[in-house]
Amino acid sequence: RATSKIWVAAQDALIIIDPRDCQSSITGGSNDRCSGIRYLAGPRWLSVHEKILQIAPLKLSPTERARGRVSEALAVLSDAGVSVLTTELWTLGEKASWMEGQIKRHDRYGMTSDCALTTFGDVETCMKRSSDNDGLWTSLTVAAEAFRYAVTGDESARKAAWHYFSALERLLNVTGRKGLPARSVVKKGEPVPPERIWYNSSTMPSWVWKSDTSSDEITGHIFAYTLMHDLVAEAPEEVSKVRRMTDDVVGEIARNGYNLIDVTGEPTTWGHWGPEFLNHNRTWSDQRGLNSMQIIAYLTSALNMTGNTAYLKNLRTLAAEYGYDQNLVNLKVLCPDDDNFSDDQLTFLPYFTYFWNARKKAPLPQAAARVYDAHFRMSIRRTWNAVGPQKSSLWGTMYMAIMKEYPKGEEEAGDHGKEPGSRLLRDIKWNLETWPLELTNYPVNNSRRLDVVFNPELDRFARSHVAGMRILPANERSQFRWNTNPFELDGGNGHADYDPAAWLLPYWMGRYFSILATNNE
DSSP: OTTSOEEEEOSSEEEEEOHHHHHHHHTTSOTTTOOSEEEEESTTTOOOSSOEEEEEEOOOOHHHHHHTSEEEEEEEEETTEEEEEEEEOOOHHHHHHHHHTTSGGGEETTEEOEEEESSTTOGGGEEEEOOTTHHHHHHHHHHHHHHHHHHHOOHHHHHHHHHHHHHHHHHHHTTSSTTOOOSOEEETTSOOOSSSOEEEOSSSTTEEEEOOOOHHHHHHHHHHHHHIIIIIOOSHHHHHHHHHHHHHHHHHHHHTTSEEEOTTSSEEEEEEOSHHHHTTOGGGGGGHHHHHHHHHHHHHHHHHHHOOHHHHHHHHHHHHTTOHHHHTTTOSOOOGGGOOHHHHHHHHHHHHHHHHHHTSOSHHHHHHHHHHHHHHHHHHHHHHHHHGGGOOHHHHHHHHHHHHTSOTTTTOOSTTTSOTTTHHHHHHHHHHHHSOSSOBOOOEEOTTOTTOOBOOSOOTTSOOSSBBSSOOOGGGSOOOSTTSOTTBOEEOOSSEEOOTHHHHHHHHHHHHTTSSOOTTO
């Protein structure tokens, strides 16, 4: 029947064709979002060595039908055994509860940690490990818990936010240098990863810390500090702590010519936001708009928290004397062979941090907004036209929240912003709905699919035909964080497991801004 799904067994994959979705595409539906074809292949879905032998629908019991949870079930017989696939009906609220339960195995001394799996696909064999960006990943967890607390008032969310925030505080205090957070820490006596230089802490002797902190870490820290200050910190000592940490980080950067100074007394490799690098160093031209947006966000956040007018003076000087307001306009690099998807994360976190502070009605944030708002709006509209096709739930939620604050008409921003209440919302939900429950990077091989159109352009690693022209559902690809290319077709090895903050943050942010409905949706 035209309203029934068609299940087709390929050699080692299962293809689901839904004529209703195909019809909606023909009659004006979003063809790149919902092509009517699902492709289930690889160990995330099936146990197959070389070929599928038979597929058969399974009859649901009267109890299952009465509960309405499972809508269909299918048995897949292959040369490796039998796989049973069920379609279950979950709300996003139920999925959020599931995701919340996945955080614990990634908790390494309060930091959100990578998980190496010693056994293929087995999360019970998780070995938590240090990474270059422990501060950034932990910041996203802090932000997610801050929004969860603001939405629900749940004390467990407040405790979780402070638990992970305490790790950010440790990263800041362990270096012994004011305003310099470490990339990561390990306890003394634990194996130290070989990359970069590690130091024994002079202020916290039981810890060893990783140096050469990057803009990624500072961007994450200030994003998290901002939300903790406004959504979670309640007692005077809590507010004072977050304010002091922000003032230390941003103040030291400003006092050192907009550079992040390492324990060596020299700037870190990627800790540059000053005009001598952004405006006058050709090798930094890609970071001109990006790092301009970052330092503007940092200064605006520090201004809002501390009330120190020196930060407003910094903001005005960077615009009036160095054109940082104009630097924002062409922030997003559009050349395919120079498109760094990690920079999208380092763009939208500062976009949101600036917006969060500049929208406040107090005199100082409003003074900052008068300097930068016009160019900020031009910047985010241009960036959105480039990243909208990624159908990211986080970028979409941030963009929708920001554009809702502007006067009527401002939200009509390019091809992917003309229907903020319909198409964009559908894309946000679609990304959240199709994000896999299992956060293991099972191998995927989509480049062999006949429904994939390759992108012929060279990417930043001089590769071609490794990405598709349209976004596949999240549970058909291998993307678990927002710093990777969502168009990439192949990847994964089944030996890494990722934390759920990439899902939880857009969900709870969407709930906070009433972009997503209540738990029952």
